[in-house]
Amino acid sequence: MKKSYLARAASFTTMSLATLLLSGCGVEAGKGGFTINTPTAGPTSTAAAGFRAQKSLELKDFHAIDSSAVATLVITDGQPFAVIVEAEESVVPKVVTTVKDGVLNISLEKDVSTSNPVRILISLPKLDKLTLAGVGEVTVSGVKEPFLTIKQSGAGSCNISGSADMVDLTLSGVGSAQLKELKARALTALLSGTGSAHVFASESLTATISGIGSLKYSGNPPKLQKNVTGIGQINAAP
Numbered sequence: 001m002k003k004s005y006l007a008r009a010a011s012f013t014t015m016s017l018a019t020l021l022l023s024g025c026g027v028e029a030g031k032g033g034f035t036i037n038t039p040t041a042g043p044t045s046t047a048a049a050g051f052r053a054q055k056s057l058e059l060k061d062f063h064a065i066d067s068s069a070v071a072t073l074v075i076t077d078g079q080p081f082a083v084i085v086e087a088e089e090s091v092v093p094k095v096v097t098t099v100k101d102g103v104l105n106i107s108l109e110k111d112v113s114t115s116n117p118v119r120i121l122i123s124l125p126k127l128d129k130l131t132l133a134g135v136g137e138v139t140v141s142g143v144k145e146p147f148l149t150i151k152q153s154g155a156g157s158c159n160i161s162g163s164a165d166m167v168d169l170t171l172s173g174v175g176s177a178q179l180k181e182l183k184a185r186a187l188t189a190l191l192s193g194t195g196s197a198h199v200f201a202s203e204s205l206t207a208t209i210s211g212i213g214s215l216k217y218s219g220n221p222p223k224l225q226k227n228v229t230g231i232g233q234i235n236a237a238p
Contacts, residue, residue, distance in 0.1 A: 052090040052116065056082070067106040067130045068154075069095070070136055071118035077142040077162060079123035086189060087117040095120070103129075132158060133134075145180060152177055152195070169194045171213065180218050180237070191215055199238060207234050218227035 014149050055224070060081035067073060085106070095118060096111040106120065118134070129149040132138055133192050136156045143162025152158055153173040161181035167190045177197040179187075187201040191213040198216040204223035207215050209232035216237040226234045 006227075009153040017150075030162075041171060044133075049210075050088070052086060055085045055092050055094050057085065057097055059099050059104060061085045062102050062104040062124060063126045063128070064103040064131070065089065066103050066131040066133075067138075068109045068133040069106045069118065070112075071095075071106070071108070071120055071132055072120070072136050073106075073138040074121045075127065075138070076123040077127045077140065078120075078125060079142065081126065082121070082123045084121040086121070088114050088116055091118060106134075130158075130160075132156065133173075134177055148182075150177065153193075167199070167201075169197065169199065171197055183219075185219075187214055187221075209234060 025152045025235045030128045061083075065073075067074065083097060084096075085092055087095065091112055094112045095108060096107045098105045104122070108118070119181065126145065127140070127143065128145060128147060130140065130151070132152045132154050134154045138156060138158045140158070140160040141162065143160060143164055146165045147168075148164045148166075149162070149168045150155065150158070151170045152175055155174050157176045159178045159181075163183040165185050167179070167182065167184040167187045169177060169179065169187065171189070171191045172193045174194045175200075176195055180198045180199060180200050184199070184201050186204045187199050187206075189196060189197060189199055189205070189207045192211045193208045194212050198218070200219045201217060201221040202219045203221055205217055205221045206221075206225045207217065208227040209215060211231045212230055212231055215232070215234045216238045217234070220236070228234060
């Protein structure tokens, strides 16, 4: 009887010790069983798999940006060249960037899978063309150019601030182009998708909609030409 009692006590102690040890660890179920992440597991632990890394790329001599990536772009015009990629450590090498004929091309490899967004910080002395075919939020600040072309066919949003003498906007996707803080003297806008845009023009605006999108404009331009062939709308912002 005494021996049976001691055996039960030993079994209880073993289970209690195991409970205490596991309470100080993270236990995760995976395809191959369970992974135990101790506080001192280091960079090989499951908890470190989503570590956010940052890499600076030696890229320069570009005046235009063409992105088809699923990423957030933060672009600063009028500054020295710099390109910084922020993403999960395993994703950073899969961000493809090249410069050809003055254009910075950005894309992601096809097998990229991430739960955290890729973020790319870009600065350049002069920006005269922006082509967006990806998904994500794009912010451009500090624009001070004589001419800026924007071609947007993705599903993201684009916010641009600064000033330009002439702006040419083509929106054929389902995204939005917020250019009300881009003070343009003359602006031409062509919308053929289902997206929306808000622009600013101080002297002249030529706007054409052939889809079901919508365009709002600010600046009260004295020269205004509106062409609507679909069921879209062109209206002055309140």
